[in-house]
Amino acid sequence: MKAEYETYCATHGRPDRIELMLCDINAVLRGKWLPGDAIGKLEGGAVRLPYSTYAPAIMGNEVEATGLGIVVGDPDGVLVPVPGTLRPVPWMPGKVAQLQVEMLTPEGAPSPISPREILKATLARFAARGWRPVVATELEFYILRPRKRGDDPPVPPPRTPTAQNYDLEVVARQEAILTEILSTCEAQGLETDTLIAEYGPGQFEVNFHHTEDVLRAAETAILFRRLVRGIVARHGMEATFMAKPYAEAPGNGMHVHCSILDAEGRNIFAPEGQGNIFADGTGPAGPAPLLKQAVAGVLDTMADFQAIFAPHMNSYRRFQPMSFAPSSPDWGYDNRAAGVRLPQTDGPAARLEHRISGADVNPYLVLTAILGGILHGIDTDPDLPLPIDDPGAAPAPTLGHDWFDAVERFAVSDHVAEVFGETYRHVYAAVKTDEVQTLTGLITPVEYRYYLSRL
Known part of the structure; x- marks a missing residue:
């Protein structure tokens, strides 16, 4: 840390404060200001936090259970x-630095309830086979007019x-905000790829480069959300990564692209010694067996x-036909x-894209779940249904719309225990x-409006 700190000071000057940031169970950054x-x-080892800081509820309270x-x-x-x-924090006044931290257990060991440690454990399972996952994320967010109260509904920017799907004029109207977001990503070492206007009013998406540093990919998504909210607020607006801020507009998602390299750097999802596979999957071979197993898992x-x-x-408002x-x-x-x-089934770019997650997730946990599912598929070879493009494909049963049902299923799942461990399954x-x-x-106010005076 000393060498990293000295390099930082030589480049940016000595900071007035360092914001120590710990990622909790909901990917809320909690911590301290350090001189x-x-x-x-x-x-x-003289800086501490209560160990329970890893697992508060989204409201901030500790959970006795x-x-x-x-x-x-x-x-x-x-x-x-x-x-x-x-890294520097350019949108804040003064000389401010930020630093991610982890927390050891009271006994001094790595924490079994750290989201980062959970992901590290899954990556170790790949490393034991000589494999290296390569991932990239895409994050969507909305820019809103500033609200006076926390329970006011969102309103898009003027005009x-x-x-606004891919509308370049919309991007140009928000040029001051968007260019500062991209330049600050560069200053913080967050490797952005493309930026687009997404479909919803005031919605944008930023894609990040593929990387073998899966931990860094998760951290990039977490830091990007903090960065966007900070910069947009400095411009007098508000930003949200809430899954579904508008009932009638698309929600915010976090898509994840994933491939796996072997010890020689070859993509194990690419067919060996076979011709090109077309975009619709037709061709001499179709997807490679390991890619099929990964998808099935x-x-x-x-x-x-x-x-x-x-x-x-709010996440469950995205799951609508x-x-x-x-x-x-x-x-x-x-x-x-x-x-x-x-998106592609042949060559070095053969990969799967996981499109279920909202932008309100904990990226460490999402990457753990996806990678754990891939290993489950490769190890157990479950049945793979026909693709939805196939005329003979039967519709898959929809994912649940009930939040409590999803939590109850998670609490007893053997898959969860295998990937996340029984301790984290219980805590989560x-x-x-x-x-x-x-x-x-x-x-809710809706219940009072429609029921109170009628029933």
Whole structure:
């Protein structure tokens, strides 16, 4: 850390403060402000947080059923830096740096409830086979007019069309915000690819480059959300990665592209010694056997992992028929209606695209679930249904629309225990059950409007 800190200071000057950021179960960044000259305290293990900080509810309260927090005396864990994450925060006044941290258990070991450690454990399973996953994410978000109260509904920016799909004029209107987002991504080492105006009013999407550093891909998605909200707020607007901010407009998704390299750097999803495969999957061979098994495994585990792909009450508004969000464990070739899409099935770029997750997810956990599903498919070779493009394909049963059902299924799933471990299965289910009970227990204004004076 000392060398990284000195390099940072030589490039950007000594920071006034360093914001220490710990990713919790909901991918909310929690932590402390550290004086800019106190990096030695962090290196010396003198900076701590309550260990329960890993697993609060989205409202911020601790959840007794997790077995964490005050029920066990709320002990501290020691914060340790994540190497390579000391970066400037250009949108904030003054000299501000940010640094991702992890937390050791009170006994000094890596935490079994750290989302980052959960993903590391899955990557270790690939490394044991000599394989290296390659991933890329795509994140959608909305820019809104500023709201006066937290419960005010969203309103698009002025002069925003209802459907702005790929509209370059819309991008130009938000040029000041969007160019600052991209330049700040560069300053923070977040490798962006393309930026487009998405379909919804005020909606945009940024794609990131494919990378073998899967942990960094997850961190990039988390830091990008913080960056976007900060920059958009500085321009007097508001940004959200909420899954479904508008009832009648498309939701925000996080699509994940994934391939696997072997020890020699060859893509194991590409057919060996075979001719080209066309975009519709026809040709001499079709998808490679390992790609078929990977898709089958992701589909076979998708319902059990739905509470990861759709973690909040609002997330389930995306799962509607004929919406822009896939709602079934099905697959297709170049078909964006499918839960798993195969954009390419031959050559170095052969891969699957997982299209189920909302932009409101914890990226560490989503990548764990997808990669765990891939290994499940390769190890057990479950049946692969026909692609939705096939005339003989039967419709797949839709994913659930009920949040509590998804959490209950997650809580007892053997697939979840295998991929996430029984400890994390318990903690995650307890936190989500608390969120379900809290939010579904509220009586909404809609109920008062339509029922109070009529019944």
